[in-house]
Amino acid sequence: MRLKTIEKLCCPFDKGDLQMEVFTKDTGMNVLEGILSCTVCRRKYPIVHGVPIMTPDEYRQEALEKPFFEPQKLMQEFQDDTALS
Ligand SMILES: [Zn+2]
Numbered sequence: 001m002r003l004k005t006i007e008k009l010c011c012p013f014d015k016g017d018l019q020m021e022v023f024t025k026d027t028g029m030n031v032l033e034g035i036l037s038c039t040v041c042r043r044k045y046p047i048v049h050g051v052p053i054m055t056p057d058e059y060r061q062e063a064l065e066k067p068f069f070e071p072q073k074l075m076q077e078f079q080d081d082t083a084l085s
Contacts, residue, residue: 001050003029009036012054016040020047 003025009018016038023033036045036052045054 001031001047001052003031006031006036006047006052009052009054011038011040011043012056013043014038014040018045 003022006018006020010016011018017040018036018038020031021035021037022031023035025031025034030050031047032050034047036047036054037043038045045052047053
């Protein structure tokens with residue numbers, strides 16, 4: 001999703017402003033992985049493959065999102081992949 005589009009998003013619960021932490025983006029201005037955090041309620045929304053996951057709490061899948069809240073682990077796996085190839 002384009003950076004400009006993400007900047008226009010707000011928290012679906014309280015319409016709070018979202019702060020974005022970008023992990024990876026492509027050569028354009030599209031964010032591929034990152035985290036949006038609400039400045040009001042502190043909820044965090046991962047951006048997975050360019051799509052912000054902003055579903056209500058009860059529909060969220062922790063297993064799917066977990067790696068995105070462990071960026072160091074993610075980075076470690078990435079480095080392992082690079083070493084093998
Ligand atoms: Zn919020």
